[in-house]
Amino acid sequence: MKNFGRVLAISLRHRMTVAASLCCSMAVAVLWVGNIAPLYWVVDVVMLDKSLPQWIAEGQDDRQRRINEVNDQLAAQRTAIESTPAADQTKLRYKIANLEERKSRLEREVAWNEPLQRFADRYLPTTPFKTLQVVCLWVIVGTLLKSAFRVAGSYYTSRLGNLVALELRKEFYRKTLRLDLGTFRQTTPGDLMNRFTTDVQVASTGAQNVYGMVLREPMKVIGCLAVAAWVSWQLLLITLISAPLAGYAINKLARSLKRANRKALQELSVIYERLEETFGGMKVVKAFTRESRERSRFHRKSKQYYDRTMRIALYDSLVAPTTEVAGIFIVVAAALCGGYLVLNHQTHLFGIRISNEPLTHGLMSLFFGMLAGASDPVRRLTMIFNSLQHGAAASDHLYELLDREPAVVDPAVPQRLPAMLGRIEFRDVSFAYDASEPVLQHVNLRIEPGETLAIVGANGCGKSTLMNLLPRFYDPTSGSVTLSGIDLRELRQQxxxxxxxxxxxxTLLFDDTVAENIRYGSISATREQIVAAAKQAHADQFVNEQLNLGYESLVGPGGNRLSGGQRQRIALARAILRNPDILILDEATSQIDVESERLIHQVLEEFTRGRTTLMITHRPSTLQLASRIVVMDAGRIVDAGTFRELAGRCELFRRLAHLELREAAA
Structure with missing residues (x-):
């Protein structure tokens, strides 16, 4: 429940809403008890053909009579003690002390009831039926007030739940943006979406229930039990003897529910992952006619989730009967014990003093009424029991990611880069996503300022990983990457x-306009700068001629309204607008047609001049732009040189650049 407590702590940021919710809950609890209390007056006053002023006056007379009786007994005991030897006076002194304590209690009751009697004589009706009318009016007004406070309380608890959900979503989104790319390799989009939607909603609903029913209903229980204890706390303890056993059983169910809910959330993440994978690969599914296979896989995962939810339903179904059985034991115990005391006018039960005076029918009715009043809130609590356990499990699942620290962090005291960047150097760099599978092994490479370097290699040789170390998407497992002689780990990532x-x-574009996707490279760019960058990337023509709204056209999710070549040119325009000191092109011309490639080749030739550029490509036309080419294989650099040098001596380079095919075609 620790993480659920952290969710509740978020709600405490909104103190006025919390205070309003608590006040409404307290008001509802007080009015709940207040609506049951008149049962005492109905049974012991109205049903005995009395009015409240008459009943109070009779009570005062009875107390005064008993005070007089006690005074007579005290006088007799004091007279007796004078003639009793000193050795035998202990028992008499004990009786005198008890009588004095009883007299003091009766005198306090008389004093307390005097102002009540004056109020009753002046304002309350003097006939039984009119007294009944006042009691009924009391109940009606109390119920209306209670309903008004319940409505207000429901509004404020809903407000708290939604505020908690808002804060959790913001915190989760902020944390997700801070995580390194390594975390995203370990966590699927489906799992992230499940945490972002289901976990946040379930955790916030749990918090909402805490400030609603979880606080309000126990207040009702406490109020009812307090009045029952006022009638006879000894009788209350006897009747509640089965409560600890029920509490133990519910605690066991709570642990089982939390475990089952935690596993259910994990299985729901798998379903999200399956959906994300299927929808993202729908073209492949249909092309290979594998719909039945995907249905089967989805059925298995959905069935696992179904089985888990049914186990939760079983545990949840046991909670209400457990509390009901305990409640029946309590009511039966109260009926037997209370009935014995009232019907036989007794003050002791099993040798234990239950009350100072025999309980009346009204007091016993009030006692039963308060037990019934306490049982209904307990029943309501069982209805949200699973919701609380679900919220606790969701909080654990949510904070599992929120507490994760990124592997790539900024230094406490970062160094500053010079205005003119110097050499990039990879010094004995090794890297592995998984310790058992190295991707880069002892790579040493120097890139001079303004140099255009191309990297070629077979798929999986580590060339993209090598480039990912430069912007610090990852840090080397061993070795270092330096820029201008400064280890990248000593720089602020931004x-x-x-x-x-x-x-x-x-290429990834955002579901926004063409202009905004280009402006992503430089948030302060003007419209003229955006258009100029698009022209450099040869995107301006198709934007104006093929898109209805030009630069204000929406590109769709992921840019799906554009062709691959169009998306690539928008992405290149975005990089051009940024005007970076270092440019990384990872197969940047792979989705461009021959004519666009020729045009962009001219752009890159001009844009990369005097700018440190690193390219991953196998296209001979693009390789011609490089002043030096590095050949990689199995995470190592196996050769380096110019295009002409490598074409003459490196068989791997010839295959990767398809030079043999080009020569055969010639």
Whole structure:
């Protein structure tokens, strides 16, 4: 429940709403008890054909009579003690002390009831039926007030729940943006979406229930039990003898429910993952006619989740009967014990003093009424029992990610990069996503300022990973990467990435306008600068001629309203607008047609001049732009040189650049 407590702590940021919710809950609890209390007056006053002023006056007369009786007994005992030897006076002194304590209690009751009697004589009706009318009016007014406070309390608890959900979503989103890319390799989009939606909603609903029923209903129980204890706390303890056993059983169910809910949330994440994977790969599913296979996989995962939810339903169904059985034991115990005391006019039960005076029918009715009044809130609590356990499990699942620290962090005292960037150097760099599977092994590489370097290699050789170390998407497992002689781990990530532009093969555009997607490279860019960057990337023509709204056209989720080549040119325009000191092109021309490639080749030739550029490509036309080419294989650099040098001596380079095919075609 620790993490659920952290969710509740978020709600405490909204103190006025919390205070309003608590006040409404307290008012409802007081009015709940107040509506049951008149049962005492109905049974012991109205049903005995009395009015409240008459009943209070008779009570005062009876107390005064008993005071007089006690005075007579005290006088007799004091007279007796004078003639009793000193050795035998202990028992008499004990009786005298008890009588004095009883007299003092009766005198206090008389004093307390005097102002009540004056009020009753002046304002309350003097006939039984009119007294009944006042009691009924009391109940009606109390019920209306209680309903009004319940409405207000429901509003404020809902407000708290929604505020908690808002804060959790913001915190989760902020934390997710801070996580390193390594975390996203370990966590699927489906799992993130499940935490972001289901976990946040369930945790906030649990918090809402805490400030609603979880606080309000126990207040009702406490109020009812307090009045029952006022009638006879000894009788209350006897009747509640079965409560600890019920509490133990419910505690066991609570633990089982929390475990089952935690596993259910994990299985729901798998369902989200399956949906995300299927919808994202729908073209492949249909192309290979694998709909039945996907249905089967989805059925298995859905069935697992169904089985888990049915186990939760079983545990949840046991809670209400457990409390009901305990409640029946309590009511039966109260009926037997109370009935014996009232019907036989007794003050003792099993040798235990239950009351100073025999309980009246009204007091016993009040006692039963308060037990019934306490049982209904307990029943309501069982209805949200699973919700609380679900909220606790969701909080654990949510904070599992919120508490995760990113592997790539900024230094406490970062160094500053010079205005003119110097050499990039990879010094004995090794890296592995998984310790058992190294991706880079002892890579040493120097890149001079303004140099255009191309990296070629087979898929999985580590070339993209090598490039990902430069913007500090990852840190080396061993070795170091330096820029201008400064280890990248000594730089602030934002300071470093502000100087780098990236265009990848998997072009991602946001569901916004063309202009805003280009402006993503420089948030302060003017419209003229955006258009100029688009023209450099040869995107301006298709934007104006093929898109209805030009630069204000929406590109769709992921840019799905544009072709692959169009998306690539928008991404290149975004990098050009950034005007970075270092440009990284990861297969940036892979989705561009021959004519666009020719045009963009001219742009890159001009844009990369005097700018440190790192390219991953196998296209000979793009490789011609490089002043030096590095060949990688199995996480190592196996050769480096110019295009002409490598074409003459490196068989791997010839295969990767398809030079043999080009020569055969010639």
């Amino acid at each position: 300071d470093l990435r502000d100087r780098i532009g990236v265009v990848t093969q998997e």
